[in-house]
Amino acid sequence: MAKESKTPLLDQLEEGPWPSFVKEIKRAAQKKDSAKDLLGQLERSYNDRIGHWKHGGIVGVKGYGGGVIGRYSDLPEEFPAIAEFHTFRVNMPSAWFYTTDKLRKLCDVWDKHGSGLTNMHGATGDIILLGAPTEELQACFDDLSDIGFDLGGSGSDMRTPSCCVGPARCEFACIDTLNLLREVTLEFQDELHRPMFPYKSKIKISGCANDCVAAVARSDISVIGTWRDSIQVDDAEVANYANSGLDIQSEVADLCPTGCMKWDAEAKKLTIDNGECNRCMHCINVMCKALRPGKEKGATILVGGKAPIVRGALLSWVLVPFMKMDPPYTEFKDLVRRIWEWWDENGKMRERLGELINRLGMRTFLEAVGLPPVPQMVSMPRANPYYFWDPEEVK
Amino acid sequence: MPLLDLAGTQVEVDEDGFIQDPASWSEMLAAALAKMEDVENLTEDHWKVIKYLRTYYQQFGIAPMVRKLCKETGYDLKAIYELFPSGPAKGACKIAGLPKPTGCV
Ligand code: SF4
Ligand code: SF4
Numbered sequence: 001m002a003k004e005s006k007t008p009l010l011d012q013l014e015e016g017p018w019p020s021f022v023k024e025i026k027r028a029a030q031k032k033d034s035a036k037d038l039l040g041q042l043e044r045s046y047n048d049r050i051g052h053w054k055h056g057g058i059v060g061v062k063g064y065g066g067g068v069i070g071r072y073s074d075l076p077e078e079f080p081a082i083a084e085f086h087t088f089r090v091n092m093p094s095a096w097f098y099t100t101d102k103l104r105k106l107c108d109v110w111d112k113h114g115s116g117l118t119n120m121h122g123a124t125g126d127i128i129l130l131g132a133p134t135e136e137l138q139a140c141f142d143d144l145s146d147i148g149f150d151l152g153g154s155g156s157d158m159r160t161p162s163c164c165v166g167p168a169r170c171e172f173a174c175i176d177t178l179n180l181l182r183e184v185t186l187e188f189q190d191e192l193h194r195p196m197f198p199y200k201s202k203i204k205i206s207g208c209a210n211d212c213v214a215a216v217a218r219s220d221i222s223v224i225g226t227w228r229d230s231i232q233v234d235d236a237e238v239a240n241y242a243n244s245g246l247d248i249q250s251e252v253a254d255l256c257p258t259g260c261m262k263w264d265a266e267a268k269k270l271t272i273d274n275g276e277c278n279r280c281m282h283c284i285n286v287m288c289k290a291l292r293p294g295k296e297k298g299a300t301i302l303v304g305g306k307a308p309i310v311r312g313a314l315l316s317w318v319l320v321p322f323m324k325m326d327p328p329y330t331e332f333k334d335l336v337r338r339i340w341e342w343w344d345e346n347g348k349m350r351e352r353l354g355e356l357i358n359r360l361g362m363r364t365f366l367e368a369v370g371l372p373p374v375p376q377m378v379s380m381p382r383a384n385p386y387y388f389w390d391p392e393e394v395k
Numbered sequence: 396m397p398l399l400d401l402a403g404t405q406v407e408v409d410e411d412g413f414i415q416d417p418a419s420w421s422e423m424l425a426a427a428l429a430k431m432e433d434v435e436n437l438t439e440d441h442w443k444v445i446k447y448l449r450t451y452y453q454q455f456g457i458a459p460m461v462r463k464l465c466k467e468t469g470y471d472l473k474a475i476y477e478l479f480p481s482g483p484a485k486g487a488c489k490i491a492g493l494p495k496p497t498g499c500v
Contacts, residue, residue: 058411058485058495062433065482072410084410155484156461194472194482196461344462 067151304354
């Protein structure tokens, strides 16, 4: 008779053609007791319908206040190999480019000190190394440093910034997202490693409004590549699209959110009122051979986005409609510092930037960071043009 | 809960080494806890931070925010990490006998 499985519930998650984390943990369990106990505890959790990790835990490595997250089992007698099962967040390279050699070295370090289980990548973008006992933390960190990796953020610090693949592979990129990410990461090492803020703060960078890293939905400070002149139009290619059957009226012009495109089907001529275009990328996505972003490129800086923890979700809104983005990015870095300074001074414990702006008002925020109000900051300028001026200014 | 032999007495600590009963804290105990956090000797600078943390905690029941800690003690964050290599939360708060700070990871 076949041996009865100890994890009947987890086994179900191996069914089907798709990848399964259970399969992977079982593979790791052949080498590591911690992976074996992890399976056991997870099965227990499914049976008991309750998580068996304790809440919180403060562990770390020397000189760093973030980057390692404490995890303890609440069933240490039953699952001794995961009694301490801490998580490392390791700063990933810009846009997640690795050499296979680096990945092998990373896995070797992790096999030596931890469970061997990785999560590439977590929601923050970091490389997640799952499960090391307290006594291995410092040694693991030292070995990671030796092969050129550093820890990412956790707790109330600047979280590991992330960016889309940008110009490395994508023709839509209006800014060098990879280089900007590297510069931002190096500039704000203190803020990344030594939590000092009221709560977490995230910076995410997308090369265009397609926003492949979902910066607007997930980051307090979102950088979105854009242009300020006119969309480049190749009339011959536009005609080609029309000739090959694309219904430019219904699929492009009618879906333009600002209604700023005119399609003359007779003459096969597309006209764009660039003053009204909000750079949403829709038309360029559909007709990428015929339309391209303008030549004068930079980024829009937005603030206030966050996922729905503590209070509800917020999308970032525009703070700076257009900023040039050339190395060394001094203007951007200075702005980030001013924003943090105000938030850190005024924020309550666990209050994100967007919530603080909502509490104290956009006017107060703009005064503090030294920016004049402009129509682009209004979320729906065409429908709701109101701005509350400082009474002093309208006397 | 593990018991730790600190400064000759048995003290109950949690798995991260934070003492469970704030009343069991003493200066002797602080010195023993400090050794666990890579602080060999508690200098005047260390004590200034520790005393500030304790006073704040006794008054408000929570640990102060890091910015406040820096402002009130006059040490910037870099200096705090030089004094307490494992940082204000894991290092300084533990030595000062505060309960484990909870927060979002
Ligand atoms: S956000 Fe834009 S530039 Fe970046 S990968 Fe996506 S489409 Fe390309
Ligand atoms: S980018 Fe968007 S707003 Fe601008 S013309 Fe194209 S579809 Fe319209």
